[in-house]
Amino acid sequence: MDALILSCGTGGGHNSAAKAIAAEMHMRGHRTTILNPYTLYSQKLAAKIDSTYVSMVQNRPHLFGAVYSAGQMYRKLPCKSPVYYVNRRMIPIMENYLSNHHYDVIIMTHLYAAEIITNLKDRHIELPKTIFVSTDYVCIPFTEETECDAYIVPAKDLVKNYVQLGIPKEKIHPFGIPTDHSFSKTENKEDVRKRLHLDLQKKYILIAGGSMGGGTIKDTMDALIKGFSGRKDVALLIVCGTNQKLYDALASNPAENITVVGYTDDMAQYLHAADLFITKPGGLSSTEAAVCGIPILHTAAIPGCESYNAEFFQATGMSAFCRTPDEALAKATELLFNDEEASAMLQSQQDQIDKFAAAKICQYAESCVWQ
Known part of the structure; x- marks a missing residue:
């Protein structure tokens, strides 16, 4: 089977989900192509779309929240969204690409890709089976205006949300968010700490702001650094992602109980080594942590889908959601030393x-192609 996986770099989660599906496909003997569709127009356009999003999330998260809220209001109107119409210009480009490349299935881990595919379908262009994979614990704005053969959602409890917004129930499959095998792998914490040169006796708090180090996570970091200063039994592992400004600020003032890491492809190892994970509530990163099996404290949510992610995790008992740095410090102390709650x-x-979401998605894709 030949699978085309369409994704974008507006946040690391979409690409991580795409890679997890591709890895599972390869294990099953299939061929895959991961493609940012905007690169077919130009590399410059693709980079611009990604960088604009990243800059907004890192520097002006409340602006992103305002844009998300506007999308929530716009979806109530009886017309297609601007996102749909902007992607019209991709019709001839994507049609030309597909006419020169054979695929049995198209899997999309980003809404923009689903909008492009929908535009093609609206022009009655023949396509293989199309599968949309959601990477957030909510039906994000404009998902309902897309036209895919199937929608993979993170949990059974979310099916109702998608149906209420107009997506046919028979198209919805609650298989979960796909994660790389490294997160579900059973690891001995002592062995992992030795590999990472970490103290075997301390309790470690892993702090991250997603691949971009976004949101207001720095305020939470400052509160934790101050709150645990001088303690010999607790240490902080801070992953800054691609946020170089944050990395430079932390690395320029090193402390004895703090380890600062920039971007890493080895997040699973740090999760397996730590005793508590404090993060902004990205859908993919939160799922990876839950697959690893580590207590999660959500904070610094970027207004919009991340707020819904945090609320879902807290409502189901999978994490604690703290709105302020001081609240996060108090809850972190509680989770570190309350074994029953953890x-x-x-x-x-x-x-x-479901640790096997990637496998279920691939099994479903196989059934679509081989039925």
């Missing part, structure tokens, strides 16, 4: 999150 959170993660 164990209950890990059990909720096991009950809610």
Whole structure:
């Protein structure tokens, strides 16, 4: 089987999900192509779309929240969104690409890609089976105006949300968010810490702001650095992602109990090594942590889908959601030293999150092609 996986770099989660699906496909003997569709127009356009999003999230998260809120209001109107119409110009480009490349299935991990495919369908251009994979715990604005053969959603409890917004129930499959095998792998914490040259006796708090180090996570970091200053039994692991400004600020003032990491492809190892994960509530990164099995504290949510992600995780017992840095500090201390509460959170993660989402998505794709 030949699969085309369309994604964009507006946040690391979409590409991570695409890579997880591709890895599973390869294990099953299939061929895959991961493509940012805008690169077919120009590399410059693709880079511009990605960088504009990243800059907004890192520097002006509340502006992103305003844009998301506008999308929520716009979706109530009886017309297609601007996102749909902007992607019209991709019709001849994408049609030409598909006419020169054979694929049995198209899998999309980003809304923009689904909008491009919908434009093609509206022009009655023949396409293989199309599957949209959601990477957030909510039906994000304009998903309902897309036309795909199937929609993969993160959890059964979210099916109602998608149906209410107009997506046919028979098209919805709650397989979960796909994650790389490294996160579900059973690891011995002591062995992982030795590989990462970490202290075997301390409790480690892993702090990250997603691949971009976005949101207002820096305020939470400052509160934790101050709150745990001088303690010999607790250390902080801070992953800055691609946020060089944040990395430079932290690395320029090193402390004895803080380890600062820039961008890493080895996030699974850090999750396996730590005792608590504090992060903004990205859908993919939160799912990866739950698959690893580590207590999660969500904070610094970028207004919009991340707020819904945090609320879903908290409502199902998979994380604690703290709105302020001081609240995060208090809750972090509680989770670090309350084994009963931490164990209950890990059990909720096991009950809610399917570690084999990537496999189920690929199995479904096979059934679509080989039926």
